[in-house]
Amino acid sequence: MNLVFVPEIVSGETARKCQGLINYLDWRGAPARFSSCMSKSWKLKLINFWPPYFGAGVRVKRIAPDLRAIDVEMKLRFWNQNYVGTHFGGSLYAMTDPFIMLMLIENLGRDYIVWDKAALIQFKKPGKGKVSARFALTANEIDEIRAQADREYKIEPKFTVSVTDESGETVALVEKTLYVRRKDRKKGEPSRSTEAGQRHE
Numbered sequence: 088m089n090l091v092f093v094p095e096i097v098s099g100e101t102a103r104k105c106q107g108l109i110n111y112l113d114w115r116g117a118p119a120r121f122s123s124c125m126s127k128s129w130k131l132k133l134i135n136f137w138p139p140y141f142g143a144g145v146r147v148k149r150i151a152p153d154l155r156a157i158d159v160e161m162k163l164r165f166w167n168q169n170y171v172g173t174h175f176g177g178s179l180y181a182m183t184d185p186f187i188m189l190m191l192i193e194n195l196g197r198d199y200i201v202w203d204k205a206a207l208i209q210f211k212k213p214g215k216g217k218v219s220a221r222f223a224l225t226a227n228e229i230d231e232i233r234a235q236a237d238r239e240y241k242i243e244p245k246f247t248v249s250v251t252d253e254s255g256e257t258v259a260l261v262e263k264t265l266y267v268r269r270k271d272r273k274k275g276e277p278s279r280s281t282e283a284g285q286r287h288e
Contacts, residue, residue, distance in 0.1 A: 131157070131189060143167050143178040154193045156223045157186050163216055174214030174258070180206065183248045183261045186222045191265065194229045198270055199236060204243060205264040214258040220250045232267060240276060241268040 131154070132147050134140055144167045149158040161167075161174065161182050169175045184203070191201045235242045243264050250259040 134185075139181065143175075143181060145178070145182045154190055155225070155229070156221070157190065158219065158221050159183075159186065160217055160219045163214070163218075171213075172215075174218060176208070176210060176259075179210070179214055179218065179250055179259045180208050180261060182218075183220050183222075183250065183263070187224070187246050187248070187263055188265060190222060190224055191229070191232065191267065194224065195233055195236075195267070199233070200266070200268045200270055202266040203263065204266040207262045209260045211257045211259060212252075214250070214252060216253050218250050218252055218258050220248055222248060236267045236269055240272050240274060241266060243267070 131150055135147055144164055145161045148160050159182050188201055188203045246263045248261045249257050252258050
Protein backbone atom coordinates (compact mmCIF):
# COMPACT_ATOMS: atom_id res chain seq x y z
CA MET A 88 0.00 0.00 0.00
CA ASN A 89 1.51 3.32 -1.06
CA LEU A 90 0.56 6.06 1.43
CA VAL A 91 1.86 9.22 -0.17
CA PHE A 92 1.18 11.41 2.86
CA VAL A 93 4.08 10.04 4.91
CA PRO A 94 6.82 12.14 3.25
CA GLU A 95 4.75 15.24 4.05
CA ILE A 96 4.85 14.39 7.75
CA VAL A 97 8.55 13.67 8.06
CA SER A 98 11.42 14.45 5.75
CA GLY A 99 14.79 13.26 4.58
CA GLU A 100 16.14 9.80 5.35
CA THR A 101 13.46 9.18 8.00
CA ALA A 102 10.69 9.82 5.47
CA ARG A 103 12.26 7.42 2.97
CA LYS A 104 12.53 4.71 5.63
CA CYS A 105 8.91 5.18 6.68
CA GLN A 106 7.65 5.13 3.12
CA GLY A 107 9.66 2.02 2.37
CA LEU A 108 8.23 0.22 5.39
CA ILE A 109 4.66 1.13 4.48
CA ASN A 110 5.12 0.07 0.88
CA TYR A 111 6.48 -3.27 2.08
CA LEU A 112 4.06 -4.01 4.92
CA ASP A 113 0.31 -4.38 4.90
CA TRP A 114 -1.61 -1.63 6.74
CA ARG A 115 -2.31 -3.78 9.80
CA GLY A 116 1.35 -4.35 10.49
CA ALA A 117 2.62 -0.95 9.44
CA PRO A 118 1.81 1.27 12.46
CA ALA A 119 3.84 -0.74 14.95
CA ARG A 120 6.83 -0.88 12.61
CA PHE A 121 7.07 2.80 11.70
CA SER A 122 5.77 4.28 14.98
CA SER A 123 9.21 5.71 15.76
CA CYS A 124 9.27 7.63 12.49
CA MET A 125 6.79 10.35 13.43
CA SER A 126 5.51 12.26 16.42
CA LYS A 127 2.63 10.96 18.50
CA SER A 128 0.39 13.84 17.40
CA TRP A 129 0.98 12.99 13.74
CA LYS A 130 0.25 9.33 14.41
CA LEU A 131 -3.10 10.31 15.93
CA LYS A 132 -3.88 12.46 12.90
CA LEU A 133 -3.71 9.33 10.77
CA ILE A 134 -7.06 8.42 12.28
CA ASN A 135 -8.52 10.77 9.65
CA PHE A 136 -7.80 8.00 7.14
CA TRP A 137 -9.47 5.27 9.20
CA PRO A 138 -12.41 4.13 7.01
CA PRO A 139 -15.23 4.71 9.56
CA TYR A 140 -14.03 8.27 10.17
CA PHE A 141 -13.13 8.98 6.57
CA GLY A 142 -16.57 7.84 5.41
CA ALA A 143 -18.45 9.76 8.12
CA GLY A 144 -16.46 12.91 7.45
CA VAL A 145 -14.94 13.10 10.96
CA ARG A 146 -11.72 15.11 10.93
CA VAL A 147 -9.09 15.70 13.60
CA LYS A 148 -8.27 19.40 13.21
CA ARG A 149 -5.83 20.06 16.05
CA ILE A 150 -3.76 18.02 18.46
CA ALA A 151 -1.77 19.70 21.22
CA PRO A 152 1.91 18.71 21.27
CA ASP A 153 1.50 17.28 24.79
CA LEU A 154 -1.58 15.30 23.64
CA ARG A 155 -3.74 16.91 26.30
CA ALA A 156 -6.15 18.60 23.89
CA ILE A 157 -7.73 17.46 20.61
CA ASP A 158 -10.25 19.27 18.40
CA VAL A 159 -12.50 17.25 16.11
CA GLU A 160 -15.12 18.36 13.60
CA MET A 161 -17.61 16.84 11.20
CA LYS A 162 -19.37 18.62 8.33
CA LEU A 163 -22.82 17.63 7.14
CA ARG A 164 -22.66 16.10 3.66
CA PHE A 165 -25.23 14.38 1.50
CA TRP A 166 -23.55 11.03 2.14
CA ASN A 167 -23.42 11.26 5.96
CA GLN A 168 -26.82 12.74 6.78
CA ASN A 169 -29.73 10.74 8.11
CA TYR A 170 -33.26 10.32 6.70
CA VAL A 171 -34.40 13.77 7.89
CA GLY A 172 -31.29 15.61 6.67
CA THR A 173 -29.38 16.03 9.93
CA HIS A 174 -26.28 14.40 11.40
CA PHE A 175 -26.62 10.68 12.01
CA GLY A 176 -26.63 9.97 15.74
CA GLY A 177 -24.10 7.19 15.40
CA SER A 178 -21.65 9.58 13.77
CA LEU A 179 -22.14 12.16 16.53
CA TYR A 180 -21.13 9.52 19.04
CA ALA A 181 -18.33 8.13 16.87
CA MET A 182 -16.61 11.52 16.68
CA THR A 183 -16.20 11.41 20.48
CA ASP A 184 -15.31 7.74 20.76
CA PRO A 185 -11.58 7.04 21.17
CA PHE A 186 -9.92 10.34 21.96
CA ILE A 187 -9.94 10.55 25.75
CA MET A 188 -8.75 6.95 25.89
CA LEU A 189 -5.91 7.72 23.46
CA MET A 190 -4.94 10.87 25.37
CA LEU A 191 -4.76 8.97 28.65
CA ILE A 192 -2.78 6.12 27.10
CA GLU A 193 -0.14 8.55 25.87
CA ASN A 194 -0.05 10.72 29.01
CA LEU A 195 -0.09 7.96 31.62
CA GLY A 196 2.56 5.90 29.86
CA ARG A 197 3.24 2.22 29.34
CA ASP A 198 2.71 1.17 32.95
CA TYR A 199 -1.07 1.63 32.68
CA ILE A 200 -3.93 -0.12 30.91
CA VAL A 201 -6.64 2.20 29.57
CA TRP A 202 -9.92 1.17 27.95
CA ASP A 203 -13.23 2.78 27.10
CA LYS A 204 -15.76 0.98 29.29
CA ALA A 205 -19.14 2.68 28.82
CA ALA A 206 -20.79 5.66 27.17
CA LEU A 207 -24.08 7.54 27.40
CA ILE A 208 -25.18 10.03 24.76
CA GLN A 209 -27.96 12.57 25.09
CA PHE A 210 -29.18 14.30 21.93
CA LYS A 211 -30.09 17.91 22.69
CA LYS A 212 -31.02 19.21 19.24
CA PRO A 213 -30.73 18.16 15.58
CA GLY A 214 -27.18 18.51 14.30
CA LYS A 215 -26.82 20.58 11.13
CA GLY A 216 -23.87 22.08 9.30
CA LYS A 217 -20.48 21.64 10.95
CA VAL A 218 -20.36 20.16 14.45
CA SER A 219 -17.31 20.14 16.71
CA ALA A 220 -16.01 18.52 19.87
CA ARG A 221 -13.05 19.44 22.03
CA PHE A 222 -11.28 17.01 24.33
CA ALA A 223 -9.01 18.40 27.03
CA LEU A 224 -7.18 17.01 30.05
CA THR A 225 -5.32 19.13 32.56
CA ALA A 226 -2.03 18.11 34.12
CA ASN A 227 -3.81 17.94 37.49
CA GLU A 228 -6.46 15.57 36.12
CA ILE A 229 -3.80 13.26 34.71
CA ASP A 230 -1.81 13.33 37.96
CA GLU A 231 -4.95 12.55 39.97
CA ILE A 232 -5.89 9.62 37.72
CA ARG A 233 -2.34 8.26 37.95
CA ALA A 234 -2.32 8.59 41.75
CA GLN A 235 -5.71 6.89 42.10
CA ALA A 236 -4.65 4.05 39.79
CA ASP A 237 -1.47 3.63 41.84
CA ARG A 238 -3.54 3.23 45.01
CA GLU A 239 -6.39 1.04 43.75
CA TYR A 240 -6.69 -2.11 41.66
CA LYS A 241 -8.67 -0.20 39.03
CA ILE A 242 -10.47 3.10 38.64
CA GLU A 243 -13.27 4.21 36.33
CA PRO A 244 -13.04 7.97 35.74
CA LYS A 245 -15.88 9.72 33.94
CA PHE A 246 -15.65 12.51 31.39
CA THR A 247 -18.33 14.61 29.67
CA VAL A 248 -17.84 15.87 26.12
CA SER A 249 -20.09 18.38 24.34
CA VAL A 250 -20.73 18.24 20.62
CA THR A 251 -21.61 21.76 19.47
CA ASP A 252 -22.83 23.35 16.25
CA GLU A 253 -21.41 26.41 14.51
CA SER A 254 -23.40 28.77 16.77
CA GLY A 255 -21.93 27.13 19.88
CA GLU A 256 -25.16 25.41 20.91
CA THR A 257 -24.96 21.89 22.29
CA VAL A 258 -26.12 19.21 19.86
CA ALA A 259 -25.21 16.22 22.04
CA LEU A 260 -23.67 15.43 25.41
CA VAL A 261 -21.55 12.30 25.73
CA GLU A 262 -20.52 10.84 29.07
CA LYS A 263 -17.57 8.47 28.80
CA THR A 264 -16.54 5.99 31.49
CA LEU A 265 -13.00 4.69 31.20
CA TYR A 266 -11.16 1.80 32.83
CA VAL A 267 -7.65 2.53 34.13
CA ARG A 268 -5.33 0.10 35.90
CA ARG A 269 -1.63 -0.36 36.49
CA LYS A 270 -0.28 -3.31 34.55
CA ASP A 271 1.48 -4.70 37.62
CA ARG A 272 -1.67 -4.69 39.78
CA LYS A 273 -3.38 -8.05 40.29
CA LYS A 274 -7.00 -8.65 41.16
CA GLY A 275 -7.48 -9.43 44.83
CA GLU A 276 -4.43 -7.51 45.99
CA PRO A 277 -5.15 -5.02 48.78
CA SER A 278 -5.09 -1.43 47.63
CA ARG A 279 -1.96 0.50 48.45
CA SER A 280 -3.98 2.89 50.60
CA THR A 281 -5.17 -0.13 52.65
CA GLU A 282 -1.60 -1.41 52.95
CA ALA A 283 -0.44 1.99 54.13
CA GLY A 284 -3.21 2.11 56.74
CA GLN A 285 -2.27 -1.34 58.03
CA ARG A 286 1.36 -0.32 58.42
CA HIS A 287 0.32 2.62 60.60
CA GLU A 288 -1.86 0.54 62.93
